[in-house]
Amino acid sequence: MTQHKSSVAIIGAGVSGLALANSLHEIGHPVQVLEARDRVGGRLHSISVGGSQFDLGATWFWPGEQRVISLAAELGLEVFGQWLQGDAVAEQEGSPTVRLNGNPMDVPSYRVAGGLAQLAIGLADRLPEGTVELGRPVTQIRRGEGSVLVETSDARLESEIVVVAIPPSLAVPHLLDPKTLPASVAATAAQTPVWMGASAKVVVVYPEPFWREGGLAGSGMSYVGPLRELHDMSPSSGSHGAIFGFASTGDPRLTRAEALEQMVRLFGPAAADPVDVQIVDWGTDPNTVVTPNSPRPRYDLYGAPELTAGLWDDRLFFCSTETAAHNPGHVEGALQAAERTVSLITASG
Numbered sequence: 001m002t003q004h005k006s007s008v009a010i011i012g013a014g015v016s017g018l019a020l021a022n023s024l025h026e027i028g029h030p031v032q033v034l035e036a037r038d039r040v041g042g043r044l045h046s047i048s049v050g051g052s053q054f055d056l057g058a059t060w061f062w063p064g065e066q067r068v069i070s071l072a073a074e075l076g077l078e079v080f081g082q083w084l085q086g087d088a089v090a091e092q093e094g095s096p097t098v099r100l101n102g103n104p105m106d107v108p109s110y111r112v113a114g115g116l117a118q119l120a121i122g123l124a125d126r127l128p129e130g131t132v133e134l135g136r137p138v139t140q141i142r143r144g145e146g147s148v149l150v151e152t153s154d155a156r157l158e159s160e161i162v163v164v165a166i167p168p169s170l171a172v173p174h175l176l177d178p179k180t181l182p183a184s185v186a187a188t189a190a191q192t193p194v195w196m197g198a199s200a201k202v203v204v205v206y207p208e209p210f211w212r213e214g215g216l217a218g219s220g221m222s223y224v225g226p227l228r229e230l231h232d233m234s235p236s237s238g239s240h241g242a243i244f245g246f247a248s249t250g251d252p253r254l255t256r257a258e259a260l261e262q263m264v265r266l267f268g269p270a271a272a273d274p275v276d277v278q279i280v281d282w283g284t285d286p287n288t289v290v291t292p293n294s295p296r297p298r299y300d301l302y303g304a305p306e307l308t309a310g311l312w313d314d315r316l317f318f319c320s321t322e323t324a325a326h327n328p329g330h331v332e333g334a335l336q337a338a339e340r341t342v343s344l345i346t347a348s349g
């Protein structure tokens with residue numbers, strides 16, 4: 001087992017962990033980021049289809065989310081508005097699809113031309129080479145003598161401070177022994193639901209946004225097929241059209257065939273011929289959730305004081321979007337959690 005030393009070890013290269021790593025690096029703290037996956041971004045995940053980028057995780061940010069707006073500008077990312085024009089559609093069991101008068105499904109919001117994951121990629125690129133270690137799932141975090149010990153399958157890292165930038169319920173009890181934490185902290189962490197942790201997303205890519213010609217917005221709602229809520233996700237370049245739908249994790253109807261049948265019912269026969277269909281079930285992804293979220297998730301635990309203060313004499317901190325005081329769940333919340341954690345670490349000396 002190899003041994004390393006770092007001043008601050010950050011578990012997770014999602015946007016919260018990467019934003020924190022950037023801020024700490026800027027003020028001179030040596031940092032190491034350990035990421036389980038072979039990519040950065042976590043719940044930000046954009047893929048390329050035919051040269052255009054499509055978001056399989058988060059898609060939007062909203063006016064007023066100043067941290068994301070500033071970060072996108074700082075990274076020089078091209079930002080564009082969500083498509084809002086046209087009419088939405090809706091379907092109910094036993095009734096034909098109806099066209100609504102207008103689009104109540106979408107509100108003004110922003111997207112990133114190269115996919116929202118550019119936020120995470122841009123943050124990772126600003127760190128010194130070797131700071132982010134991919135394919136390094138952390139298996140245990142223990143308190144040592146004046147340090148914290150972080151274990152992966154083949155290495156042990158000794159660090160002055162450890163930041164858990166993964167959803168708290170992934171960390172407790174799986175990486176952190178609840179007996180080493182105050183009981184209220186352990187209970188809060190274990191019960192805090194993962195935002196969107198019970199969701200699946202289906203992205204259907206077409207040669208062009210054919211629905212727009214007919215005055216449709218590419219948005220809709222449905223109680224019939226796997227897709228409950230649908231939105232236009234066409235790239236700004238106009239190179240393709242795309243519609244995505246949110247579905248429930250584990251839905252047995254979550255297949256290409258059922259999704260396309262539903263798309264045809266909602267948007268007409270042209271919807272039968274996609275360029276690509278991507279299905280991602282976030283609720284069965286072991287790097288996002290342990291088990292699907294409970295049917296009654298405790299959203300009231302978001303930003304709970306138990307998880308927003310230093311632990312183990314300021315050697316252990318939680319820092320995912322679920323711990324944010326403002327906009328928890330959103331990318332904005334992940335950036336706010338990173339800001340809070342930097343303040344706590346610098347205040348602790």
Ligand SMILES: Cc1cc2nc3c(=O)[nH]c(=O)nc-3n(C[C@H](O)[C@H](O)[C@H](O)COP(=O)(O)OP(=O)(O)OC[C@H]3O[C@@H](n4cnc5c(N)ncnc54)[C@H](O)[C@@H]3O)c2cc1C
Pocket residue numbers: 011012013014015016017034035036037040041042043044056057058059060061136137138139165166167170175195196197199200201282287288319320321322329330331332333334
């Ligand atoms: C389908 C979907 C749609 C969404 N839509 C939006 C949206 O439109 N707008 C918005 O603002 N937000 C949206 N969100 C939420 C947004 O994606 C999150 O707020 C944000 O990405 C969370 O960042 P994070 O760093 O807190 O956590 P994560 O992104 O979950 O990052 C945690 C990282 O830790 C890694 N990790 C986990 N376990 C370990 C381990 N044991 N060892 C090492 N690494 C580990 C993971 O692989 C991951 O990279 C959406 C989320 C989903 C799933």
